[in-house]
Amino acid sequence: RQDNLTKYLLNEPGFQPRITEKPKSILDATFNAANFFTSIQDENSGTWPVQYKGPMFMTIGYVAVCYFTKTPIPEYERRELIRYIINTSHPVDGGWGLHEVDKSTCFGTTINYVILRLLGLDASHPVCLKARRTLHKLGGAIGNPHWGKAWLAILNLYSWEGVNPAPTELFALPYWVPIHPMKWWVHTRAIYIPLGYLSTAKVQCELDPLLEKIRSEIFTKPWSKIDFSSNRNRVCGIDLYYPHTSLLNGLNNIMVLYETYIRPTWLLDHCNKKAYDLILKELENTKHLGIAPVSAAFETIVLYKEQGPQGSDYLKSLERMKEVLFLSDLGLTVMGTNGSQVWDCAFFIQYFFNAGLAELPQYHDAIVRTFEFLIRSQFDEECVSGSYRDKRKGAWPFSTKDQGYTVSDCTAESIKAIIMVMNSEAFSDVHHIYDLTKLHDAIDVLLSLQNVGSFEFGSFSTYEKIKATPMLELINPAEVFGNIMVEYPYIECTDSSVLGLSYFHRYSSYRNADISLAIKRATDYIIQSQQVDGSWYGCWGICFTYAGMFALEALAEINLDYSNSEVVRKGCNFLVTRQLPDGGWGESMKSSETHTYVSTRKSLVVQTSWALIGLLLARYPDKEVLRKAVDLIISRQGEYGEWKFEQVEGVFNHSCAIEYPNYKFLFPIKALGLYVKRFGNERL
Helix, strand or coil, rough: CCHHHHHHHCCCCCCCCCCCCCCCCCHHHHHHHHHHHHHHHHHCCCCCCCCCCCECCCHHHHHHHHCCCCCCHHHHHHHHHHHHHHHHHCCCCCCCCCCCCCCCHHHHHHHHHHHHHHHCCCHHHHHHHHHHHHHCCCCCCHHHHHHHHHHHHHHHCCHHHHHHCCHHCCCCCCCCCCCHHHHHHHHHHHHHHHHHHHCCCCCCCCCHHHHHHHHHHHCCCCHHHCCHHHHCCCCCCCCCCCCHHHHHHHHHHHHHHHHHCCCCCHHHHHHHHHHHHHHHHHHHHHCCCCCCCCHHHHHHHHHHHHHHCCCCCHHHHHHHHHEEEEEECCEEECCCCCCCCCCCHHHHHHHHHHHHCCHHHHHHHHHHHHHHHHHHHCCCCCCCCCCCCCCCCCCCCCHHHHHCCCHHHHHHHHHHHHHHHHHCHHHHHHHHHHCCCHHHHHHHHHCCCEECCCCCCCCCCCCCCCCCHHHHHHHCCCCCCCCCCCCCCHHHHHHHHHHHHHHHHCCCCCCHHHHHHHHHHHHHHHHCCCCCCCCCCCCCCCCHHHHHHHHHHHHHCCCCCCCCCCHHHHHHHHHCCCCCCCCCCECHHHHHHCCCCCEEEEEEHHHHHHHHHHHHHHCCCHHHHHHHHHHHHHCCCCCCCCCCCCCCCEEEEECCEEEECCHHHHHHHHHHHHHHHCCCECCC
């Protein structure tokens, strides 16, 4: 029997929202939104489950692991996985892209075609016929980027001779070597540890009749006629976002010769043993969940090869792969991670306080449930020795505690949310369940994440501070993503860190001087990072609007606003000059790809809320601009206080879109609440 939350998530007609009255004022609309959002909270966890989806290269990991290990996929999963892929195919050519709203690419079309065939959809099915025609127009599967070629090779649908090397020797280097891979960005190294093992060991699935058929379908020439080794660097032009450098091509050629003629077996075994040991440590740190589904799938196949079908670590990892599956009305898919719980929950508490809602009795229990979740999610132990991980005790992750990785902005936003509850007399009934001194560990971790070396001084990155030169991007092998080799500075992470540190600074003298210095360095970085036109480029949301909101909020923390700061005035004017005639804002994913502001034709509620929040906190003086944005937001509100999904809100690595389904509630509530605080409860 489905509960009301499940009916909402599946868009079932039986969903029963709370009855609301038509709003007569801005505050009425805010209350309606708050009532709707709290009504879809999972009361058991205190979170908001969502299908954190968008990337179209995640599900292959789950399906490939099951096929490789001969693990049956339950019929209900098989059916819903097929349904999701069919529902997200391109409406014109039937292919798939890197992400759900992308143009059809060789990578997306190949991978999702293969999934459908492995799940039992016949090659003659209209969906397969249409996709195959598109794939062949793109040159066939031979044009896949590195990750696509690797998955195909693992499934015995491609030859490892045609996949560029991922040598595990790198992981056996002394850590002081500047290019040591454990100094790379955490996601990149998490992928290339198991992928290095699989590629050097030439691990492949047992060939069977179905795989032989797929071989004959995905290429434009017979398998026996393909010279895989000469196609290592061939990537379909429509896929190619980050082309190889001459340096990378040269190194790949040298590595191929080394692997073919020089590498001794004992060294290969030694280096793969090193990679395997790192995988075990990674899984211990993440309770066998892994940082994300791509690396987790590669790791699970390595475990199967090392431990066999009854291996303890293999079985734990296989079971935890289920946790990234999520069902919606579109079908079942593998999400970008196991959710966005901590991130969303920290915002929920803050924004209800910002909007003047949190201390009202009708929201007390929802706030408490979320507060308890954040308490449970704070790391209380360090990573295992030898895993090349920094101190994490006291910090927070992006999704859940088991996911295991500190994230700077999630830590900062959680610190702020915790303090808000602990400082409110309305929540005195739960103050005893948390010791505020635990935030000292959080502050220690957050301060340790600030980049104060030779790279991007004063900024904050995501999981770690920058540990290696960005010149490593010259050997970026992924081809479809940019800026993945090392940590990079992010305006959003820097802004959130300023907000968390500043809020803590108001109520505690702990590391007083260190925090003051960190805030000064971070806000200097934000100011210096402003582009000539007044904008800031955002990397985790789309794009200039998202970063502009965060930057203006951080600068407001140091009392810089429209009246006294040229930086703030330029930031506000950048946004205001891009307001659309209907009063709102809308920015396209193309902005992230091209690093140039690209407007949508129609305003979007979430991005209108971002712009409005930034302008309000900057104390932008033209009220008409602000009120038009408010009217746009409320005009899109549904009869029960909800907003519908309009367009993807998030992005990563510049080229892949991902949805944050709770943004359409969180940011409008904050925007409307801030407007009422500044101008009063105006009538509609």
